[in-house]
Amino acid sequence: MVGPFGGTTAATLLRAVLAHPERIGDPAALTVNYAAPLADAPFLLEARPVRTNRASQHWSLVLTQPDAEGNAVTVCTGSALTAIRRETWSGSELPMPNVVAPDRLTRRPPTANLAWVDRYDIRFAEGSLHHDAVSPADDSISRVWMRDEPPRPLDFLALAAKSDLFFPRLWRRRGMRSPAGTVSMTVYFHADQAALDASGDAYLLGEARGQEYRHGFFDQRAQLWNAQGTVLTTTHQLVYYRD
Amino acid sequence: MVGPFGGTTAATLLRAVLAHPERIGDPAALTVNYAAPLADAPFLLEARPVRTNRASQHWSLVLTQPDAEGNAVTVCTGSALTAIRRETWSGSELPMPNVVAPDRLTRRPPTANLAWVDRYDIRFAEGSLHHDAVSPADDSISRVWMRDEPPRPLDFLALAAKSDLFFPRLWRRRGMRSPAGTVSMTVYFHADQAALDASGDAYLLGEARGQEYRHGFFDQRAQLWNAQGTVLTTTHQLVYYRD
Numbered sequence: 233m234v235g236p237f238g239g240t241t242a243a244t245l246l247r248a249v250l251a252h253p254e255r256i257g258d259p260a261a262l263t264v265n266y267a268a269p270l271a272d273a274p275f276l277l278e279a280r281p282v283r284t285n286r287a288s289q290h291w292s293l294v295l296t297q298p299d300a301e302g303n304a305v306t307v308c309t310g311s312a313l314t315a316i317r318r319e320t321w322s323g324s325e326l327p328m329p330n331v332v333a334p335d336r337l338t339r340r341p342p343t344a345n346l347a348w349v350d351r352y353d354i355r356f357a358e359g360s361l362h363h364d365a366v367s368p369a370d371d372s373i374s375r376v377w378m379r380d381e382p383p384r385p386l387d388f389l390a391l392a393a394k395s396d397l398f399f400p401r402l403w404r405r406r407g408m409r410s411p412a413g414t415v416s417m418t419v420y421f422h423a424d425q426a427a428l429d430a431s432g433d434a435y436l437l438g439e440a441r442g443q444e445y446r447h448g449f450f451d452q453r454a455q456l457w458n459a460q461g462t463v464l465t466t467t468h469q470l471v472y473y474r475d
Numbered sequence: 476m477v478g479p480f481g482g483t484t485a486a487t488l489l490r491a492v493l494a495h496p497e498r499i500g501d502p503a504a505l506t507v508n509y510a511a512p513l514a515d516a517p518f519l520l521e522a523r524p525v526r527t528n529r530a531s532q533h534w535s536l537v538l539t540q541p542d543a544e545g546n547a548v549t550v551c552t553g554s555a556l557t558a559i560r561r562e563t564w565s566g567s568e569l570p571m572p573n574v575v576a577p578d579r580l581t582r583r584p585p586t587a588n589l590a591w592v593d594r595y596d597i598r599f600a601e602g603s604l605h606h607d608a609v610s611p612a613d614d615s616i617s618r619v620w621m622r623d624e625p626p627r628p629l630d631f632l633a634l635a636a637k638s639d640l641f642f643p644r645l646w647r648r649r650g651m652r653s654p655a656g657t658v659s660m661t662v663y664f665h666a667d668q669a670a671l672d673a674s675g676d677a678y679l680l681g682e683a684r685g686q687e688y689r690h691g692f693f694d695q696r697a698q699l700w701n702a703q704g705t706v707l708t709t710t711h712q713l714v715y716y717r718d
Contacts, residue, residue, distance in 0.1 A: 283549045418659075420692075422692075446563070
């Protein structure tokens with residue numbers, strides 16, 4: 233992939249917001265734009281509250297790294313919304329799909345050249361790349377159980393990272409791997425701290441599917457549920473592809 | 476609604492990108508964060524190219540207005556990606572729904588207090604707020620034909636504005652109107668100039684549906700097709716609601 237750390241990078245940007253002394257509320261929205269591959273080198277991350285309302289706050293995010301001449305160049309940009317959540321009418325139009333339980337599935341084997349994948353226990357209930365996508369598929373749906381490895385209690389940063397855990401839908405659709413990389417991702421957080429606490433360190437279920445593929449870019453949407461069937465995040469991303 | 480010009484505001488931000496002398500390529504992604512209601516007053520809009528790659532360019536957007544003391548305060552932030560598109564494998568997982576043609580439907584009557592609505596010829600094929608949503612609905616799907624009034628050839632700015640043409644899904648779901656306003660919207664552009672030209676000034680079909688509603692925020696997703704069934708944009712937004 234062009235830059236294979238999109239989820240970790242998104243979590244790192246969100247971390248800067250959560251660590252800021254002026255922050256109010258919990259994450260409601262996060263958009264990260266991947267402008268260039270992140271180098272294995274120091275970076276500077278600025279999280280700036282640009283508007284603070286009574287119960288919500290808008291953030292601007294920029295991640296820079298020095299180039300060969302030492303000049304700071306933009307690697308990621310982003311925005312976030314934090315908000316103080318409160319009780320309202322609630323509802324869902326995303327029922328959790330009925331899939332095989334994780335203890336009846338096997339863990340995805342380690343990936344030779346992608347260390348971050350091994351930080352997750354990933355179990356495909358449907359739409360694995362390895363098993364049933366050797367030929368092109370009419371749709372690109374995957375349903376995947378996921379858990380940190382080693383397990384740890386869920387937090388907002390893990391939700392941001394896990395929202396980018398799905399491989400490019402193009403691979404599933406075409407039944408082949410080809411160069412692809414996320415250029416922009418947005419995560420909407422529906423979980424509050426109580427939902428995080430209820431999720432604990434158990435598996436989450438994620439579902440992802442592609443939408444439209446044309447002229448070098450496609451988009452995919454996804455959502456995460458906890459084991460109780462509560463939607464934790466919905467997410468969308470635009471992905472560059474080459475061929 | 477809290478600030479009822481979201482689509483027009485998004486188009487205005489995108490206009491600043493398209494008018495910039497350093498711009499390369501056509502719109503691929505646009506995110507707009509609505510930090511505060513736009514006042515009926517002058518505004519300053521800055522569109523800045525923060526990273527230019529060989530075939531793509533990342534933009535940062537800020538719209539400010541003076542407060543009572545004349546200090547610039549942030550009203551909107553945003554980001555955009557423009558890109559030079561090229562031929563690749565293409566595909567879709569968003570087939571156009573089969574609905575009644577616009578000439579067999581009636582135009583939505585004018586809205587007393589929302590002038591922008593009358594700049595569109597809007598015809599509900601399914602999921603009108605007025606006719607069949609007097610009681611709560613299990614899902615919030617609307618399918619809507621839309622055209623500029625008066626008609627004019629489609630461009631990227633109109634696509635940005637029309638991606639926000641859908642009323643809040645909460646209203647459809649609950650069968651009642653209540654205070655709500657978009658806080659963040661992302662549009663992915665799948666149309667190139669050839670698709671715009673093919674669309675001409677004919678009706679577009681839009682479909683929108685809500686996803687998750689909880690603790691004062693819900694999200695909705697939507698897409699636009701031209702009359703030939705080509706997907707032009709996919710879009711997602713997070714909406715604040717009060718009760």
